[in-house]
Structures are given as C-alpha cells and as structure tokens.
Amino acid sequence: MKKTFALAAVFIAILSLLMVNQAGLLAKSSDGATETMKTANRLYENGQFALAAQGYQQLIDRGYTDSSLYYNLGNAHFKQGDIGRAILNYRRAEKLGPRDSDIQANLQLARAETLDRLEDTAETEGFFHHIARFTRKFTLNELAIFALTAWFALALLIIVLINSRISGAWRETLQYAIALMTMITLLGVAGLGSRMYAEKTRPEGVIVAPEVSVTSGPGNQYVTEFTLHSGTEVGIADKRGNWVLLTLPGGEVEGWVPAEAIEGI
Numbered sequence: 001m002k003k004t005f006a007l008a009a010v011f012i013a014i015l016s017l018l019m020v021n022q023a024g025l026l027a028k029s030s031d032g033a034t035e036t037m038k039t040a041n042r043l044y045e046n047g048q049f050a051l052a053a054q055g056y057q058q059l060i061d062r063g064y065t066d067s068s069l070y071y072n073l074g075n076a077h078f079k080q081g082d083i084g085r086a087i088l089n090y091r092r093a094e095k096l097g098p099r100d101s102d103i104q105a106n107l108q109l110a111r112a113e114t115l116d117r118l119e120d121t122a123e124t125e126g127f128f129h130h131i132a133r134f135t136r137k138f139t140l141n142e143l144a145i146f147a148l149t150a151w152f153a154l155a156l157l158i159i160v161l162i163n164s165r166i167s168g169a170w171r172e173t174l175q176y177a178i179a180l181m182t183m184i185t186l187l188g189v190a191g192l193g194s195r196m197y198a199e200k201t202r203p204e205g206v207i208v209a210p211e212v213s214v215t216s217g218p219g220n221q222y223v224t225e226f227t228l229h230s231g232t233e234v235g236i237a238d239k240r241g242n243w244v245l246l247t248l249p250g251g252e253v254e255g256w257v258p259a260e261a262i263e264g265i
Contacts, residue, residue, distance in 0.1 A: 033059055037069070044072065049079040067097030071106070078110055084208035084230035086110045091206065091233070091265045098137050114231035118249050131187075135195045143195055147188035154181040205246065205264045207232040207257075214255035218243035225255045236264055 040055030053076035059069055074089035090107040097103055135143060157178045166174065207228050215222040218240045228234075237254060238245035244262050247254045 033064055049076045052076045067093045071103055083110055083113045084206055087231045088206040088263055115229040116232045131191055131194050135191045143192040147192045150185040150188045154185045203236045203264055205234055205236045205262045208263050209261035212257050212261040214257055218256045
C-alpha cells in the first residue's frame, strides 16, 4: 500500500509541474500583452496588416507562445502577400493547436498560393512513419501527459496484482488489463519518442525569401542546382556559417541556401 501511495505522489507531482508550467504561461499572457494583442487585432481589422504583424511579432519576441498568436501573425502576413511567412506561422500555430480547423484551413489556403509543387517520393509507409504522422494530431505536452498517465496506470495495476489476494476470474481479468495497458504504454512512449526524435534530428523550415537559388555548396561560388520560392516547406539538414543545407520532401534532393532565405518551424 505504501508503494501505491508513493507512486501516486510521484505521478501527481510530475503532472502538477506540467500544469503549473501551463498555468504560468496563461498568467504571463494576462499582463500588458493583452493590450498589445488587442491593439494588433484592431490594426488588423482596420486593414493595417504590416503594423498588426509588428504587434504580434513583438509578443513572440517577448517570449509569448500561443497558437492564436501565430495564427494571427500568419493571417497578417498572408494579407500582405507574404506567403512564406504566412505558412511559417501557420505551421508554428499548428504545432501548438494541431486540431484547430481554422489553422488547417488557412494553411491549406496559403499552400495553394505557392509556386513550387513538391511531392514526397520516399517510401515512408512503415510502422514508425504511421506513428509519426498520427502524433502530429497532438502537441508534445499532450503526448507526454498521455505516456505518463499510461505508465502510472500500468504501474498501479502491477502493484495491485502483486499485493492483492484476488484469484480466479478477477485475477485473470487484471492480468489481461495489465497486458492491454502495457501495449498502450509502449505505444505512448513510442509516439512521444518518435516525435521528439523527429523534431531533434529532422527539423523543418520554410523558404521566406521571394526566390532563392539552391547551390551545390555553402557559397555563391558553387553551381546553382535549382530555384525555390516563398512558402516552400523543406527539411533542414545542416548549417555552416550563414548557409543552410536543406532537403526536399523525400530527402533525396538537397542543396544550400543563405540562412536569411529560410526560417525554422
């Protein structure tokens, strides 16, 4: 019984830290940032999209992160015809609000305005590909909470099985529950791990320059391989000085662009 209480205490403590972190972000957004947000919204409604974008960007530069903030910034850039920064901020909003229908709708609308039509030619229909694609529907915090909750439930069931005196059908049912919870926990950990690994090792970016030449090496002296335009979504493989090595969908084609031509999601 003491082990059960100890485990519960650990779980509650970790979950409380996550909740406190979220509460801190909410509290932080309730000070002078609220007025700045209202001012930026008014500027947007009055058609002053450049000034509105500056207001939203000021909040981001001060450390505020919220899906609606990135969404509004994306809208302000889209209204100015800056498709690259519109898609960039819609993608950032998507990471924080992956199931928001407005974000998805505007992202698709902005993508329809891009000049480059790229297709993923890699054969990525494997098990981990499906897991990674599925986890895009959730934020990283949501995945972490799910994995932690599943682990806690599994540990609690195991402790009950070890310390209880139940037998027969009830014990068999508990064993089946443990087996099911083990699978759920493994899926939760795999989803969280694959998402963290992908964000760490395969970061993504968006071309924000109107047009950029992609060269075979990190410098203007290298051969131009092809040209990309604002709004193209790419992978970021490496960085050397003021040059970034990007990869196209599928990872089979790569090249170098100036760092100012691309921004990471």
